Amino acid sequence: MPILLRSFGTLLAACMAAGAGATGVPGQAPAFAAEFDWAGFDWDGVVMEVVRTILDSAVPLVAALAMLCHLCWVGIRRSWERVAGLDRLRQSVRPLKERQRAETEALADIACRLEEARGRLTAAELRISHLQRQIDTLDKEPPVFLHVLGTPGGNRRGFKAEAKFDTVVAAAARAAGKPVNPAWRYGNRIVVHALDMASARREADHVFPQKGGYQVFFHAAVH
Structure with a gap:
């Protein structure tokens, strides 16, 4: 117009x-x-x-x-190219995200295992420290030898006793040139598995005869 x-x-x-x-x-x-x-x-x-x-x-x-x-x-063409480029970028970034998530999960699992290992290591160190204290205590105390007689089981019970070797007999044996077990210089305990006290005494006297210079003192039954 x-x-x-x-x-x-x-x-x-x-x-x-x-x-x-x-x-x-x-x-x-x-x-x-x-x-x-x-x-x-x-x-x-x-x-x-x-x-x-x-x-x-x-x-x-x-x-x-x-x-x-x-x-x-x-x-419009540039916008489409940008959208297509952004889509390609997203497609290329997606595997990286999956890999990052997998690595994050693996790292969390490793961290959990490491924490558990640290807990076990701490517990082991505590046990070792406790055992070391027990060893140090035993080193400072004289040793005690335990002698077990008989076979446990059935109606048998365990009877406790203490055994000694007569010092006079030990001195005479050494003077005569006979060897004496050095264990008798320390404490010696006996556990006899028997039906009753009389059977336990007979078993102990058979192994440690009084005529041989041994002295056995029984206590109450273990169980």
Whole structure:
């Protein structure tokens, strides 16, 4: 519509210019029927002027629309390329995320195992320390030898006793050149598994006879 208005204005201006040439007064149109020479009017020039005006108005508009379409297409293409690149980036990052999650779980499992190992190590160190204290205590105390007689089981019970070797007999044996077990310099305990006390005494006297210089002192039954 603006283009048509401008064309009409151009045509009107051309007519007024022609009228001014006929009357000698600018802007004053002549009496078209009587005075204006329609045959000598330059219709081709007017038409060319109208076409030129239309082209001068339409070409920039078409060029602007073409440029706008081109920019829209470039923007859409770049946006699509960015979206596609972002999708490819997400696809490439996904295995890394899976690997990171697996490594995190493995690290947590290792940390848990390490904590359990530290707990076991602490418990072992405590047991070793306790055993070392017991060993130190035993080193400071004289040794005690335990002699077990009989076979446990059935109706047999365990009877406890203490045994000694007569020092006079031991001295006489050494004087005669006979060896004496050095264990008798320390404490000696006996556990006899027997049906009753009498059987336990007989078993102990058979192994440690009183005539051989041994002395056996019985206590209550173990169980």
